[in-house]
Amino acid sequence: METPYGRLSAVHAMIDSACADAGRDAASVRLLAVSKRHPVAAIRKLQAQGQLAFGENYVDEALEKQAALADVDIEWHYIGPIQSNKTRDLAAHFQWVQSVDREKILKRLSAQRPDDLPPMNICLQVNVDAEPQKAGAAPADLPGLAELAGGLPGLRLRGLMCIPRATDSITQTRASFARTRECFEALCVAGHELDTLSMGMSGDIAPAIAEGSTMVRVGTALFGPRD
Numbered sequence: 001m002e003t004p005y006g007r008l009s010a011v012h013a014m015i016d017s018a019c020a021d022a023g024r025d026a027a028s029v030r031l032l033a034v035s036k037r038h039p040v041a042a043i044r045k046l047q048a049q050g051q052l053a054f055g056e057n058y059v060d061e062a063l064e065k066q067a068a069l070a071d072v073d074i075e076w077h078y079i080g081p082i083q084s085n086k087t088r089d090l091a092a093h094f095q096w097v098q099s100v101d102r103e104k105i106l107k108r109l110s111a112q113r114p115d116d117l118p119p120m121n122i123c124l125q126v127n128v129d130a131e132p133q134k135a136g137a138a139p140a141d142l143p144g145l146a147e148l149a150g151g152l153p154g155l156r157l158r159g160l161m162c163i164p165r166a167t168d169s170i171t172q173t174r175a176s177f178a179r180t181r182e183c184f185e186a187l188c189v190a191g192h193e194l195d196t197l198s199m200g201m202s203g204d205i206a207p208a209i210a211e212g213s214t215m216v217r218v219g220t221a222l223f224g225p226r227d
């Protein structure tokens, strides 16, 4: 359990068992390794064990790591808060941005995505518990943002991402996941072709999968505690 390899297989075992409990195919949930504040060497080790998708929260930290890991195949996801003066770096250096929550960011990512790269994969972040200090769009704003994203060149809208309110109550967390799934389903009914419901972190993988998550974002359970 202490080696990185032990942790990776333990997390896969958690995902598999949550899928079995939910009557879902284990292949329907992707694992995103959240490597913020963990060193390049740890990413390199996990990548060598077959983990290819990594998530980062700070643009400057991510760019440094990407430069140091340019020799290996990694799919980079940005999952942190977005300042508009950083969108050019995001557009050029990431395959996914999961934390888009406003019009201005969609327009800038679209305009700044280099022509020689495939469309940027986008998730809209939902502030599902209406926390004033937290990033994310209000559920009521999702239809308009999805409509805009769907029409912009250089972007491919994939789905939604949420970070529920921090609480010890799994029941409350699960209710937040369920509300996010309802937002996702409403967008699908409205005609958006979405395949990604990004929810669940180290502490709540199972309830997220029970509510339909297709991508869990796991840091601590893979890398150990951050400073």
Ligand SMILES: *Cc1c(COP(=O)(O)O)cnc(C)c1O
Pocket (backbone or CB within 6 Å): 034, 036, 057, 079, 080, 163, 201, 202, 203, 217, 218, 219, 220, 221
């Ligand atoms: C840090 C972070 C995670 C991972 O959290 P852990 O509890 O360490 O698994 C997932 N998603 C986002 C958006 C994060 O910022």
